[in-house]
Every structure is written in structure tokens, then in C-alpha cells.
Amino acid sequence: MTDLVPALKELMATYRRARGGRHISDTIEAVTVLSDMFLGRRPTQPGYLSKQHLRRAYVEYYLPLNACKVARILDEMARYAGPFLRGTLRVLDYGCGPGTAALAFRLWGGRASRLVLADVVEEALDEAEALLGPTFERAAEAPPGPFDVIFASNVLVELGDAGRFEPLLERLDPRGYAVVVEPPTAECARRLMEWRDRLVERGWRVAAPCLGIARCPMRAMPDLWCHQDAGWSPPGWVNEIDDRIGRVHETLKYSYLVLTREGATLAEGADWRLVSNLHRSKGRAWAHLCGHEGDLWKAQALTRDREELRDFFRCDRGDLLRVQGPAGGRLGPDHRIRRE
Numbered sequence: 225m226t227d228l229v230p231a232l233k234e235l236m237a238t239y240r241r242a243r244g245g246r247h248i249s250d251t252i253e254a255v256t257v258l259s260d261m262f263l264g265r266r267p268t269q270p271g272y273l274s275k276q277h278l279r280r281a282y283v284e285y286y287l288p289l290n291a292c293k294v295a296r297i298l299d300e301m302a303r304y305a306g307p308f309l310r311g312t313l314r315v316l317d318y319g320c321g322p323g324t325a326a327l328a329f330r331l332w333g334g335r336a337s338r339l340v341l342a343d344v345v346e347e348a349l350d351e352a353e354a355l356l357g358p359t360f361e362r363a364a365e366a367p368p369g370p371f372d373v374i375f376a377s378n379v380l381v382e383l384g385d386a387g388r389f390e391p392l393l394e395r396l397d398p399r400g401y402a403v404v405v406e407p408p409t410a411e412c413a414r415r416l417m418e419w420r421d422r423l424v425e426r427g428w429r430v431a432a433p434c435l436g437i438a439r440c441p442m443r444a445m446p447d448l449w450c451h452q453d454a455g456w457s458p459p460g461w462v463n464e465i466d467d468r469i470g471r472v473h474e475t476l477k478y479s480y481l482v483l484t485r486e487g488a489t490l491a492e493g494a495d496w497r498l499v500s501n502l503h504r505s506k507g508r509a510w511a512h513l514c515g516h517e518g519d520l521w522k523a524q525a526l527t528r529d530r531e532e533l534r535d536f537f538r539c540d541r542g543d544l545l546r547v548q549g550p551a552g553g554r555l556g557p558d559h560r561i562r563r564e
């Protein structure tokens with residue numbers, strides 16, 4: 225997996241030299257305001273990124289977290305759309321804030337022949353310019369396409385209705401990809417799951433995280449929601465803010481969808497995806513697997529078979545598996561399992 229943290233550290237050092245240092249207590253106060261808004265503990269202030277102290281705190285705290293989520297998605301995209309992604313692309317970062325997704329794309333190694341950053345908050349675009357240089361077109365709304373990649377990172381949650389995002393999809397080249405990242409809450413994730421089903425009915429392909437299934441099987445299970453929870457090593461200053469506000473960011477949590485009309489998808493690369501944690505208890509381990517069709521498979525294995533099924537026992541949420549042998553029941557020593 226690409227680790228953006230070293231590049232982010234360097235970038236933030238340059239940014240702080242240009243913008244001036246900030247006292248940690250100011251950052252913590254502003255992160256608390258943002259965090260309360262994002263967690264629904266206080267109303268979202270329209271245009272909150274126009275306020276300098278909130279914008280600065282966003283760059284210090286949320287930008288590294290969100291950029292690393294985008295990098296993980298790009299790593300996965302490289303598995304099924306590598307040659308496409310390594311080309312020189314027309315890219316739109318919609319609801320860019322301080323340019324988080326565009327920055328992640330660049331630090332990840334992506335190249336753009338056209339890079340557009342769109343945000344209703346003018347000052348957010350200024351911040352993006354401080355980070356990315358004057359290397360992009362600025363826009364308040366999405367301009368006409370076509371685009372090869374459209375990022376929408378943590379913006380549907382603010383639009384409220386995913387339908388408002390749909391005109392954007394018309395700006396996507398048929399072989400291109402829309403990368404939608406959302407907070408990992410049940411509410412946001414389930415809204416994304418419903419929207420994905422509507423889009424599939426209308427001919428869109430979900431390149432990831434799904435493996436080609438027509439209807440999200442988790443929608444029938446009200447206590448589950450599709451989200452990722454991946455280990456990472458946060459930069460020191462994020463740890464320091466977390467310590468001071470009493471939060472922990474040992475993992476990156478998010479929901480996401482990668483949509484395409486005609487592009488390649490993850491479906492060819494695996495049989496099943498782990499869509500829960502691997503639970504271990506009383507001589508067994510189990511996890512929910514999502515495949516190419518049908519319901520989720522609650523796959524169980526006995527600890528005594530852990531040598532034959534070692535790749536299953538090593539799995540974590542989001543991992544991809546090849547499984548030879550009957551699906552639906554218990555995994556046994558006759559199954560052949562490979563973690564991709």
C-alpha cells in the first residue's frame with residue numbers, strides 16, 4: 225500500500241513555513257468545532273471553510289486522513305485499472321475543500337493533463353493553491369467534461385441527496401471512474417448502498433468495493449453497513465491532536481464507491497470480499513463475505529483447520545479472496561483459499 229504520510233509531512237512543513245505556525249490549542253479548538261459538525265453534534269455552518277481558523281484546522285487534521293483514504297482507493301484501482309490510471313488523465317476534484325483528493329492523486333503518482341478543483345467556497349480553493357501551486361483550473365461548479373476521474377470526497381454527505389451528484393456523472397468519459405468517498409457512519413454508508421443499487425439498475429458498473437453483484441446484499445441486513453477500516457500510521461501531529469481531544473485514529477474508516485460505465489472492475493480479480501471483521505471465538509473464526517451474486521456468505525472455519533485455511537485466518541475487513549470449493553457453508557480443509 226502506498227504510504228502518503230512521508231510526502232504529507234514534507235508538504236505540511238513547506239505549507240507551515242509559508243502560512244506561519246499555529247498554536248496547537250487553536251488547532252484543537254477548531255478541530256473540535258469541525259468534528260462536532262461532522263458528527264452531527266452541532267449544525268453544519270454553511271461555507272464553514274471560508275473561516276480561516278476552521279480551514280487551517282481542516283488542513284492540519286482532516287486533509288491527511290482523507291488523502292490517505294483516497295490513496296488506498298487508488299492503490300486498489302491500480303489492480304484493475306492500472307494502465308488507465310497510469311496514463312495522463314483529465315481529473316475533477318469536486319467539493320475539493322483544500323484540494324484533498326487532487327493532492328492525494330498527485331502524491332500517489334497520478335498525472336493530469338487537466339486538473340479542475342471545484343468548491344462553492346472560494347477560500348478553500350485558495351488553500352488548495354497554497355498546497356498544490358497554481359496548477360489547476362478553479363471552479364465554483366463542475367465545468368463541462370469529459371473527465372477520466374472525478375473525485376467526490378466527503379461531499380455527498382453535505383449535498384444530502386446523492387441525486388444532486390448525478391449530473392456530474394454525465395461528465396465522466398465512458399471508460400472513466402467516479403471515486404466517491406464518504407464518512408463510515410451507518411447513515412452515510414447505507415445511503416451510498418441504496419444509491420449504488422439505483423445506479424446499477426441504470427447501467428452503471430460498480431468497479432469497487434463490490435465484485436459485480438447487481439443488488440447490495442447488505443441492504444437486507446439493517447445492522448450492517450458497508451465500510452472500510454484499515455490500519456495506518458498517522459503523522460505525529462495528527463496523533464497529538466487526537467491525544468488532546470481524546471480521539472483515536474489507529475485505523476482509517478470510510479465508505480466508498482468507484483463507478484464506471486465501461487471501465488474495468490475489481491470483479492475479475494477475486495471471488496469474495498470480506499465485508500466484516502474476522503471474528504474469533506470459541507474454536508472458530510467467521511466473517512461475512514460478499515461475492516459476485518446472491519446473499520452474503522457467513523463463512524465460518526474451525527481453528528483446528530487454521531493451517532489449511534491460513535489465508536482466511538489472516539484476513540481482515542476489505543480483503544479479497546479466491547476460494548475453491550463450495551460456497552455458503554462452513555469452510556473446511558478441502559477448500560483452497562488465497563488472499564489476493
Ligand SMILES: C[S@@+](CC[C@H](N)C(=O)[O-])C[C@H]1O[C@@H](n2cnc3c(N)ncnc32)[C@H](O)[C@@H]1O
Pocket residue numbers: 271273286287290318319320321322323324325342343344345348364365376377378379382383
Ligand atoms: C467535508 S469537506 C470535504 C473536502 C475534501 N473533499 C476532503 O475530502 O477533505 C466538503 C466540501 O464540499 C464543499 N461543498 C459543499 N457543497 C458543495 C456544492 N454544492 N458544490 C461544491 N462543493 C460543495 C464544501 O465547501 C467543502 O469544501
